[in-house]
Amino acid sequence: MDWLQVVVLSVVQGLTEFLPISSSAHLILVPVLTDWDDQGLTFDVAVHLGSLLAVVLYFRHDLRRMGASWAMSLQRRSLRQGVEDPDARLAWWVLLATIPVCVAGFVLHDAISVSMRSPLLIAFTLIGFGLLLGxxxxxxxxxxxxxxxxxxxxxxxxxxxxxxxxxxxSRSGITMTAALLLGMSREGAARFSFLLSIPVTALASGLEIHGALQVPREIDWQAMAVGVVLSGLSAYICIHYFIAFIKRIGMQPFVVYRIVLGLWLLWIFW
Structure with missing residues (x-):
């Protein structure tokens, strides 16, 4: 990987991880639309770790309260008693909401990683779930x-x-869509989506690290370090400004972006 590829992929991952426009789609499409070789699993792990560090740092005060309250809730006699504290309840909801994607990922991992990376499929999901978000x-x-x-x-x-x-x-897009349909505010939907990203990204990164360790390879540690830093910085900035942006303007600009990108992909690859 040359340094331009490292910078572009790191910033793309950091920005798109928390915007409702699908980071996985963009990381798949960048090598498809350029002459660059696939960046490889190891680099994907690095940039995802950068995004994880960013969201943990941004919500560090919330996470500290949630963690302390959740630990206290474990001492209660029942789950009902344990979720009386708002921070404990939120921590429980984040953990329980992570279970479905873990089960689905375990069952469908091979099928998704092999047969669902088509630009045409990405085009249809960008448009379809974009309209649902709108x-x-x-x-x-x-x-x-x-x-x-x-x-x-x-x-x-x-x-x-x-x-x-x-x-x-888009993980953030579909979770915010569901939250809005359930009557949450834009800010509340975004914050819960970002908190949900922490256990999911941590688990996914752990699996990717395990997979990377199974195949001996030469690792460019400088590229990995730059990927973590750039992805983390761009993700942190994105989280901060995204919440303020959607409070004033809403999700529609991202809906338009998804539809335009999806139509462009259909025009190229159909």
Missing amino acids: YADWNKRAGRSEYQLTLRDALLIGAAQALALIPGT
Whole structure:
């Protein structure tokens, strides 16, 4: 990999990981639309770790409160008693909402990694789920925050997150879509989606590291380090400005982007 490829892929991953436009689609499409070789699993691990560090750093105060309250909730006699504290409840909902995508990823990993990387499939998922996001944003109701979610809401959003295993869907996009349809505010939907990314990205990165260690290869540690830093910086900036942006303007610019990109891919690859 040359340094231009390292910089472009790192920034693309960092920005698109938390925007509702599908980071997996962009990482697949960059090598397809350029003369660059596939960046490889090891580099993908590095840039995902950068995004993970960014979201953990951004929500560090929330995570500290949630972790302490969740630990206290384990001492209660029942789950019902344990989720009386809002921070503990939110921590439980994040953990429980992660289960569906873990199950789906374990069952469908091979099929998704082999047969679902087609640019045409990405085009259709970009457009279809983009239109669904647009509908959810246009018809949003008086919004609840992430602290007002119920167990049912968390499980439904978690089930929707499993669809993000299909390239082009966008993990952040589909979880925010589900949250908006359930009556959450834009900010609440975004914050819960970002918190959900932490266990999912950590687990996915762990699996990717395990897979990378199975095949001996020469590792460019400088490229890995630059990938982590650039991905983390761009992801942190993206999270900060995205929440402020959608509070004022909404999701429609991202819907338009998804549709335009999807139509362009259909025009090229059909």
